[in-house]
Amino acid sequence: MRVLVVDAANVVGSRPDGWWKDRPGAARRLHERLLVADVPHDLVVLVLEGQAKAGAPAGRDGHVRVVHAPRDGDAAILDVVRSHAVDQVTVITADRGLRAGAEVAGATVMSPSWLLDLL
Template identity: 40%
Template sequence: MRWLVDGNNVIGARPDGWWRDRTGAMARLVAALDAFAAGSGEEVAVVFDGRERAVGQDGAPRVTVGFAPGGRNAADDAVAARVAADGDPATLTVVTSDRELASRVRAAGAHVAGAGGFRDRLPEP
């Protein structure tokens, strides 16, 4: 199983004040995803909307971190493009609760897991 995470969508699944420190919220998610990848042995990638930021990716060797500049929903387009270009999308699970993105990636052959349920599975960093 390979996981492709809509980062902003997962962060927004829990109203824990993430909006006061977006970079910190991203870093916490990256650390939690790295711990998840270490425990599961599964491949994990995350895509965030916006400019590249230092979110601890250097200390999270098991997570591929990407950024999608270009405005709101840029990460959705980047995730959908990755799925469409993937050689084996049936082994991908996209984590998002965005209905439109879920529909796009399902049409390309990927599975979908809800952001809130997935976030509940993550270890606290």
């Protein structure tokens, strides 16, 4: 299975479009775009943290699963990567520390711009 894990905070934060004024709204818009996106993955896991968690409920909606990070988003993303160790996992982030941890766990890492270009 091909799994795409999205660091929502990093993707939303990659474009200065006023997202900081409405973090839940920015998360909702990203979630909605992922629901209709034509991505080459079987499952998309959108990881939300902090105020952004109010933008989309945790759980599965079609091919998109929303995870609400209980602590920080990076730890939740690495947990998702590890839970899909037998799958082909791609993580979307520009965070250097998360990138390194995801690669050590066996994931491929792509930039937020790669995902935004698909959307």
